[in-house]
Amino acid sequence: MSARPMDPRGEGVAAPPIDSRRDGVGAQPIDSRGEGMGARPIDPRAWLLWAVAATVPPLVGRNPFVLLATTLAVLGVWAAWRNAAAEGWGRLLRLGALFALVGVLFNTLTAHVGDRPFARLPDAWPLVGGPLTVNALAYGLLSGLAVFGLLLVGTTLGATLDWATLLRLLPDRLHAVAVTGAVAWALVPQTLRAFAEVREAQAARGHRLRSPRDAGPLLVPLLAGSLERSQTLAEALEARGFGAPLPPEATLGRGRRWRGPATAAGLTLATVGAYGLAMGSLAIALGGLGLGAAVLWAAGRARGGGPRRTRYREPAWDRRAWLVAGSAGAVLAVELAVLALQPAAFAYDPYPSILLPAVSPPLLAAVGLLLVPAALR
Amino acid sequence: MVVRDAEGGLTYAYVAFPEAEISGIELLRRTGLPLVAVGFGGLGEAVCSLVGDGCPLAECRRNVCQGSPAAPSWRYFRQATPGEWQPLPLGASGARVRDGEIDGWSWTAGAAGLPSLTLPDLARLAGADDTGAGPSTAAAPQVAVRGAGIAVTTAAGGDPVAYLAAAAILVAIGGGALGLGRRSRAGPGAGPGAGPERRPEAEAEA
Secondary structure, three states: OOOOOEOOOOOEOOOOOOOHHHHOOOOOOOOOOOOOOOOOOOOHHHHHHHHHHHHHHHHHOOOHHHHHHHHHHHHHHHHHHOOHHHHHHHHHHHHHHHHHHHHHHHHHHHOOOOOOEEEEEOOOOOOOOEEEEHHHHHHHHHHHHHHHHHHHHHHHHHHHOOHHHHHHHOOHHHHHHHHHHHHHHHHHHHHHHHHHHHHHHHHHOOOOOOOHHHHHHHHHHHHHHHHHHHHHHHHHHHHOOOOOOOOHHHHOOOOOOOHHHHHHHHHHHHHHHHHHHHOOOHHHHHHHHHHHHHHHHHHHHOOOOOOOOOOOOOOOOOHHHHHHHHHHHHHHHHHHHHHHHOHHHOOOOOOOOOOOOOOOHHHHHHHHHHHHHHHOO | OEEEOOOOOEEEEEEEOOOOEEEHHHHHHHOOOOEEEEEOHHHOEEEEEEOOEEOOHHHHHHHOOOOOOOOOEEEEEEEEEOOEEEEOOOOOOOOEEEOOOOEEEEEEOOOOOOOOOOHHHHHHHHOHHHHOOOOOOOOOOEEEEEEHHHHHHOOOOOOHHHHHHHHHHHHHHHHHHHHHHHHHHHOOOOOOOOOOOOOHHHHHHO
16 A cells, blocks of 8 residues: 655655655656756757657658657657556556557447458347457557557656656746646646546455445545645635736736737647547648748737746756657658658558558668657756 | 449449349349448448448448538439439449440549440440350359459558567556556556455445
């Protein structure tokens, strides 16, 4: 059973209101100089660029070569950078693998398409009745690999990203959005970790989960704990002035009124662009992301007379950040070029016949560069 | 049956069946043309891809290949009189095909664009005369198909050297991932707290 940290006298010490390290929001398990417990962190901007480059292949296609190369590279980075903060994300990863397997089963049972049947369920059975094909199984496996790859990128980012530095790097106008996003990002691993702790504690009391009725002793403390943590988090944010109304001079005046709507419009456009990328529409993706970035840049430039956030220490963009950002930028450039010139290199459809997928060695070699952060650990 | 693909190429199929009537989708299946159809429960099946034209299954499940009203999709027609192609809005699963009827499939957003045909014309164009297709039995259904769609059934594999290179790259990436992962576990960077085993709780319990 896990316990709360004890002080040297053996007395219980209450956990800090917001344990930023264990929540994945805030600092890494390193000291403020970026040394000591484990490797020095890499600038979060470089990590974000790496994540974008690693996310493109599973989003835009189902080519098994590209998916496998991306997943292997990201697995390498995950294995190299895994740390104590990654524990909660690891549970999420296992849950994601389970969902991917369910997806494989669902596709095999419901997509009765393809030229290679291996079994048949009675036609009278709704939805699942009909031939089961190797084609559907193959497509389900590829989709599962894509989902697992995306989740792996997210968990790697969640475990390695220095959220505190990232929040400091963002423009003042985006600070509230970034804090909210960081809290939301940490919700799932935090809940999974809390669930594991509750289960451990109840098991020590002799509780066994044998039927759905036994879930009560697990879910009730989980819900109560979640509410308590939310309350603590809200108090901590309130104490730091989060969401406090700005003074009138910060909200009135020329050019200041439109900054809020412009920020919202920029974020919306960027989201539409990301959706376009996910749907494989390059025009919408480039248009949305480009326009969104331009609007956000313009909104961020217009400074008002409101509170100005200052930094004690500027984050350092060192050689390793250059290496990660440079390699990720190269991967992204090759991916976009291949998407524009040879989109079949990303695609694969096992319907109606299973044929050999298209292959692009230059694209695979470029995807291999996603391993660079693993070499910098 | 006649199929008009995205490039306007025509494929003719002459299918003899012993039953009094079959469904339109069953007729399409019996032609043996490359087909991807997805079921929508009681609404029947929708054609996603035929003779290589169409959209991936995932998109077909979302919008039946119709990203916009002006986008083409596989539409189902029946020839009422030679040259008069009428759309069948109930779909191929609901429509029944009887002896002598001519069905048409067209990758279009509007008009059918199918040619005027009579049954003897269709039999000749599909090569039914050459194959001797005639009255069919359940044991030996007779099918004759000719046209642009036949060439789609097999696709070229690709350059073996490219596949070998791809395999080598995958092995290199996998080996690199394994080696770098192990190195970070065992190397100087794997100090206290770096490994997954170093949980703060475990330290507290110790």
